[in-house]
Amino acid sequence: xxxxxxxxxxxxxxxxxxxxxxxxxxxxxxxxxxxxxxxxxxxxxxxxxxxxxxxxxxxxxxxxxxxxxxxxxxxxxxxxxxxxxxxxxxxxxxxxxxxxxxxxxxxxxxxxxxxxxxxxxxxxxxxxxxxxxxxxxxxxxxxxxxxxxxxxxxxxxxxxxxxxxxxxxxxxxxxxxxxxxxxxxxxxxxxxxxxxxxxxxxxxxxxxxxxxxxxxxxxxxxxxxxxxxxxxxxxxxxxxxxxxxxxxxxxxxxxxxxxxxxxxxxxxxxxxxxxxxxxxxxxxxxxxxxxxxxxxxxxxxxxxxxxxxxxxxxxxxxxxxxxxxxxxxxxxxxxxxxxxxxxxxxxxxxxxxxxxxxxxxxxxxxxxxxxxxxxxxxxxxxxxxxxxxxxxxxxxxxxxxxxxxxxxxxxxxxxxxxxxxxxxxxxxxxxxxxxxxxxxxxxxxxxxxxxxxxxxxxxxxxxxxxxxxxxxxxxxxxxxxxxxxxxxxxxxxxxxxxxx
Numbered sequence: 001x002x003x004x005x006x007x008x009x010x011x012x013x014x015x016x017x018x019x020x021x022x023x024x025x026x027x028x029x030x031x032x033x034x035x036x037x038x039x040x041x042x043x044x045x046x047x048x049x050x051x052x053x054x055x056x057x058x059x060x061x062x063x064x065x066x067x068x069x070x071x072x073x074x075x076x077x078x079x080x081x082x083x084x085x086x087x088x089x090x091x092x093x094x095x096x097x098x099x100x101x102x103x104x105x106x107x108x109x110x111x112x113x114x115x116x117x118x119x120x121x122x123x124x125x126x127x128x129x130x131x132x133x134x135x136x137x138x139x140x141x142x143x144x145x146x147x148x149x150x151x152x153x154x155x156x157x158x159x160x161x162x163x164x165x166x167x168x169x170x171x172x173x174x175x176x177x178x179x180x181x182x183x184x185x186x187x188x189x190x191x192x193x194x195x196x197x198x199x200x201x202x203x204x205x206x207x208x209x210x211x212x213x214x215x216x217x218x219x220x221x222x223x224x225x226x227x228x229x230x231x232x233x234x235x236x237x238x239x240x241x242x243x244x245x246x247x248x249x250x251x252x253x254x255x256x257x258x259x260x261x262x263x264x265x266x267x268x269x270x271x272x273x274x275x276x277x278x279x280x281x282x283x284x285x286x287x288x289x290x291x292x293x294x295x296x297x298x299x300x301x302x303x304x305x306x307x308x309x310x311x312x313x314x315x316x317x318x319x320x321x322x323x324x325x326x327x328x329x330x331x332x333x334x335x336x337x338x339x340x341x342x343x344x345x346x347x348x349x350x351x352x353x354x355x356x357x358x359x360x361x362x363x364x365x366x367x368x369x370x371x372x373x374x375x376x377x378x379x380x381x382x383x384x385x386x387x388x389x390x391x392x393x394x395x396x397x398x399x400x401x402x403x404x405x406x407x408x409x410x411x412x413x414x415x416x417x418x419x420x421x422x423x424x425x426x427x428x429x430x431x432x433x434x435x436x437x438x439x440x441x442x443x444x445x446x447x448x449x450x451x452x453x454x455x456x457x458x459x460x461x462x463x464x465x466x467x468x469x470x471x472x473x474x475x476x477x478x479x480x481x482x483x484x485x486x487x488x489x490x491x492x493x494x495x496x497x498x499x500x
Contacts, residue, residue: 048117048462050132050142052110055080056426056433057130057144058262060178061464061492063110065262066090067471072097072212073188080262081107082431093261094185095212096254108481112469113492117462125150125460127164128175129494131424134459136442136450142461145434146494148402149423151457154416156409157436159373160258160273160401161347167365170347174493179400179427180277181261184215184254186394187232215254216246216383216394224385236389240288248381248396256379258401263431270430274298274379275399277344280391282354284308284333289387291354293343296380298371304343304352304359308333308387312359314352325350330357341391345370346399403429406436408453420457421450464492 054063058080066079070092079090090099115132125131125147135141148162148169149155156163163169171179190212214231218224222244225235238244250256257270274297282291292305301317310332315324330336339355348370350361363370371377381396402425409415417423426432435453442450442459450456470488472481 048115049112049468050115050144050464051112052144054110055082055262056428056431057146058260058428059181060130060427061111061113061144061467062262062470064107065110066104067108068099068105070095070097070188071099072190075185075188077261078108079264080428080431082263089264091259091261093182093259094188095190097190097212108471111467111488113464114466114468115462115464119463119465120460125422125463126494126496127169128171128496130464130492131422132461132464133422133424133455134461136455136459137438137440139443139459143424143434144464145424145426145432147422148425149415149417151417151419151421153423154414155423156414157402157404157406158367158411160271160275160399160403162402163367166367168348168367170349172493172495175495176346176399178493180397181400183256183276183396183398184248186216186280189214189231213251215249215251217249219245219247222246224383233390233392234383234394236385236387238386238388240286240387243290243384243386246383250378250380256398258398258403258430260428260430262428271401271403272379273398273401274373274377275344275346276379276381277342277346277397277399278381278383278395279340279342279397280383280394281338282341283338283390283392284388286387286389287333289333289389290385291341291389291391292384293341294380294382294384295343295345296378297345298373299377300371301380301382302345302350303382303384304350305384306330306341306352306354312352312354312357314350314359314361325361326359328359330354340393400427401429403436407439408436415453417454418451421454422457422460423453424455463494466491 064081073095075094256272294303305313313327336355342353348363352359423435471485473483
């Protein structure tokens, strides 16, 4: 018989020493208390949910915004509420139509994300991470930006790109995919009544609209078919020996300026962006011929070619001088017919893709390796073809652009970080209030202050890693948006580039 236990006699029953109902209530309360404590610990030290309040990280992460559909071409896009007045002006990023709707749709709440508060307890932050931190000037406020420079580094912003210690820093592929912005999507074309209505509503002020015109034009006697009746697909029937060129016309509304459709800011002066990407699908009824594209940066034309016989080539023209930069053999057209073709210049890398085949040219990481930007050097886009070809789903995208009209770093005035100092910048560069623009020292404990423009190590809250709620659906008209939009759920990418 164990000590402290009373042996029951045969036929006897246990006699309860307390009220069983009360015991159940106490037991439930204990479990609830434990759950609350664990939730508090989890929230305080592991993962916390945040709601994005502003559009400084758009389009990666959006604050409160309107979801719009262009009345002229049908393209869907978001307009932030950060700068919106009583009558916001929205510009379609594809057809360039300025709309000033009298009645806006209901505001959609900002994205909701998960933040790992333990991430930086075990490792140092990586460049390009999306970081939640305490705003140094008002530490009671949390900010969210992208980390672009780390302790001991010297940061410069040149032609929209990030340079660290004199070398351009390339964004990881998944981060870069988030930061491409549309300049023109050929599948969304105005026409008919919608375009006539847009012209009738034309403003004579800064929001002037013109009757839409196809921005791709044949040059030098080329014979691509871009007619209105078949304008979503460009067709070519030509001799295999003749190269036909489509030139993207930089006219009003289809320029290369660093516009952000998310922002309601129609009259600001913007730089032109020369880190570009052209994409389309290609099909051919011939086994011979070629398809290609050209991008102009700093007065140099870079071209990517795919020969149907099975070869990829990247070359460049400086004036009239041609130089083959890199080439490789690939399977012939029968293998990749119907695939996506893309050609891009980004962060001093030139990349050509057809289907699963990739060819890259590293132009170097020094400041002048791709030439020096001048105002009179205009970007450009061209498409080339020979033989019987159809191209569809034609798109032009631009890289995001870190503006340099800021307090730091100024042109030719790099900014150097000390120990335990970080430099943050928002993806929506024109309206992001970040390390580039902060005025006044940071506030620390016991009268301590921090340099202007830096985030101290101790003010890092955590790494944003997942968007779990955005653009929820309403189950019926008049209801609250409570149905999750699975299509908007996504990881939030960061990390370092492949060469660091």
